[in-house]
Amino acid sequence: MPLSPTQTRELLEQLGHRPRKQLGQNFLIDGNIVRKSLELAGVSEGDHVVEIGPGLGTLTQALHDAGAIVHAVEFDPTLGAHIERLSENLPNLHLVKGDALDFPLGDLPEEISDYKIVANLPYAISTPWMASVLESRLPSVMTLMLQKEAAQRYAAKAGTKQFGAISIFLHAAFDVLPGHDVSGSCFYPKPDVGSTLLHLRRKAEPFRFSPESIQLIREIFQQRRKQISSLLRKAKNETASRWLAKLEQAGIAPNARPEQIDTESWIALEKV
The missing domain is CATH 1.10.8.100 (rRNA adenine dimethylase, C-terminal domain)
Structure with a gap:
């Protein structure tokens, strides 16, 4: 189960860490959203799953408990050290402490072509990170928690003001399925903007531009x-x-x- 707001505050105090707004550090505290993320992605035992920004490890723990082999990337040194300590009891968790723009798929082995991405994606890196993923091995599924503005760009259709280059590249390779708006009360601290849980499924014949x-x-x-x-x-x-x-x-x-x-x-x- 996710940490409650009180438990989240207490753990952050223990770590001596203040959430960094510029890194999109809003920690998920709603168990229903965690379960929904795994359900949409269809996570099952033995799946290779990439997670970006595991933070305090709520989603990470749930993925591991579902039997997934988790490849996580954490930029923040304090949170990275915390996840590293968690990994001592999570044998199928593989952590890269670094920038997701440098390691968009974490340490996912080159030979693994069938994998999924489940992540609470920091807004600041969402578009360049997505561009990197679209130019590499395509996951079968992506279930992403995004700021609503980013989700609207990803799902946008031609003729709308949100439609842009990233919309084209994404729609060429993935079916963008209906998303779920997520209340700010599901996070600590509560974000100033809305969030959306977006579900993307690779097309049977994905197209990639040169x-x-x-x-x-x-x-x-x-x-x-x-x-x-x-x-x-x-x-x-x-x-x-x-x-x-x-x-x-x-x-x-x-x-x-x-x-x-x-x-x-x-x-x-x-x-x-």
């Missing part, structure tokens, strides 16, 4: 309200020239704005 196309799409979305044909002419590189010649073949109007072009059309443009 590194050149990823960079081009990111550049294009810096001017998301300009016409796609104008942006491609301005880019002046081989990929942009190829796309410019193939716009109509991919079913994209030359005067369309990037924010109006859906994921399927971006994929079609890459394929033609």
Whole structure:
């Protein structure tokens, strides 16, 4: 069971640790949310699960108790030392004390291709970390606790103000299933913004853009309200020239704005 607010405060005092807002250190204190996370991810015995930012170890303990082999990454030195002490009694917990942007999958062995990610993801790293995951081995499932703003970007559809490059890359590889809003009272300290538990499932045939196309799409979305044909002419590189010649073949109007072009059309443009 998760620690209560009182137990959480007491443990933080014992560790001499004050939650760091800039690192998104809001600790989960609601057992229902922990159970929901494991349920959505379908965690079962023997699963390899990556966890980012284990904090005080509430989710970590639950994953381990479910029989998972947990590969955790903790940036904070004090919390990392705490998780390291916990690992003495958790034989299937493997901890990397470092930055999740440097170790997006922790110490997950290269030969493991079937794995899951379950995490209470710090807001500050959510998009660059997700970009790293999408460019590496794709997990079968991701169940992520995110700030609502990040969750909205991940789930966004074309034509909405939240739709952007990360939305395209994510929707090309994963089905983004309905999320669950989570009350601030489920955390200690209570965050100033809303949170969402988001469930992502890898597509049967996930699509990944080339590194050149990823960079081009990111550049294009810096001017998301300009016409796609104008942006491609301005880019002046081989990929942009190829796309410019193939716009109509991919079913994209030359005067369309990037924010109006859906994921399927971006994929079609890459394929033609």
